[in-house]
Amino acid sequence: MARPFTPKVVTANALLEGDVIYQTADDRWSRALSEAEVLRDEALAKQRLDFAAQQAGEVVGAYLAEVKIGANGPEPTHFREEFRLTGPSNYFHGKQAETAS
């Protein structure tokens, strides 16, 4: 039996800034995971990923990242996605600094 499909978001890096971005339901790219469109259906996820891949002028390296649903919407399930969402642990740089300001 195929494994059940777990919720995903489409994530990538922005072409110009290189930072982490997430695809929203209204076809924007957001810096906030909380705004990401949560994809619960495999066929739809593939379709949304294809759509992201077509936006080569804006994004690089789009892929599907697994999420779980928490109090503020989607949250990472893997530590790599947690770090992408936060920034490095040795300096207060990256997303953690942007959210704070």
Add this chain to the structure above:
Amino acid sequence: MYQYTDFDRDFLAERNAQFRAQVERRIDGSLTEDEFKPLRLMNGVYLQLHAYMLRVAIPYGTLNSAQMRQLALLAEKWDKGYGHFTTRQNIQYNWPQLRDIPDMLDALAEVGLHAIQTSGNTIRNVTADHFAGAVGDEIADPRPVAELIRQWSTDHPEFQFLGRKFKIAVTGAEHDRAVTRAHDIGLRMVRRHGQPGYEVIVGGGLGRTPMIGKVIREFLSQEDLLPYLESVLAVYNQLGRRDNKYKARIKITVHENGIEKIRELVEAEFPARRARFNGIDQVLLAKFEAAFANPEFRTASSDVYDVAHGSDPVFRAWADTNLFAHKAPGYSIVSISLKAHGKTPGDATAEQMRVMADLAEQYGHDELRISHEQNVILPHVHKSDLPALHATLKKHGLATANIGLISDIIACPGMDYCALATARSIPIAQEIATRFDELKLEHDVGPLKIKISGCINACGHHHVGHIGILGLDRAGVENYQITLGGDGTEDATIGERAGPGFSAEEIVPAIERLVLGYLDLRDNREETFLDAYRRLGAAPFKAALYPEARADAA
């Protein structure tokens, strides 16, 4: 030092203009990412976890003060105020924006620096002994030949699309500080019948399949070097595997075909290659040798040094740990530690870079080196200048007295930055250094090299650490494997895996048990960790690491 000629300047200007146009075409949509990626990699531009990263070559680890100041400028103007020095004598900027990178490259070109071939399947930055030209056990300064190799390999049309990256290291000294046996090609200067030449080592490398290089030629005369290197590269280019990225390095080619076969093929290739060299390379080499001639060392009293050493314990601790004997009387080689306890190994702020540049200019014949151990070296400082130099270092957080000790840790950027990483390295290094500083044990423990990689690609050289730490992803959790007994010197040895890995919370206590275990096991204070390991074997060290296993067995 080598000074760029008009040819070098024109070449670099043209190359940077090409890349600027490529970036513009990527931004305006004329180039896809698939088309752009190999172009950006050829110019040292990666896309990492949080941002782009620019990797700048510091050929054979040598910089002058103007170059160091320019590195500081880049850090300040286009990054977040710091840079990260790497195990391949490069500097990495972690936060540039794509549009700014052409300007960064132009700024580098102003001082004769570039990012060419710091990535991609090409011949990478040629590395060398960071004490080159300053130590007594040296046949010759390896940097002239490293510069020759840099010029020969830069944009070499035959070697722009190798099966995989290719790394060359050179040493002129008896003691190998350049890890030559863990490079695709390692060159050791040797003498035969009074004539200088090279021992050529091939097929070393760390990564997924660590291998110690094998000697392919015991003695190669100086004028045969470039045609011989071309022959090795040509054989690898033809024979090396392209079907599997993980089997594409020359170490696998050598391993699968045997060193004898590779040697035969190289020797067969050599005569035709040799015939194409008309001697211009030797003319250039002679010029480079003149360019790298030692500065005029002065003769002066070292009384000031002796007084400070006798009266100031902080200075004494630093001098006893961070200085190395220089070949000229009255001089020292100064290692500036970029490993302050709790800080990121290899990072320097723009301000620190400027301070080091100023010190090099004032006291160090305008020379700086970057070591593969991620520290900065002032290779030529007169002892009488050391107290003043140390006072300035202290003011800027650069006077940590820990060179060669447990907190002088090599760590790759790991998953804090790197897109390939499977776990973090930096926090582990920070915690180990902080812990042993709290214990006030590191001078008692003595020489001990801990090297940490955040994935099996082994940029942190964990296989050749006396204690190696490899960060992995085990079922979605960071997990750290320990290897023991590795050595990156002339006695190069791949460390042996100690046993099951440890979680991020368990790894620092595990290292502490291991090191305290060593203190109990050593014969006397003179017996280093590595010596004790070699004498006793792995068993007592594993017992210290895994006390539960010992209890279970009892």
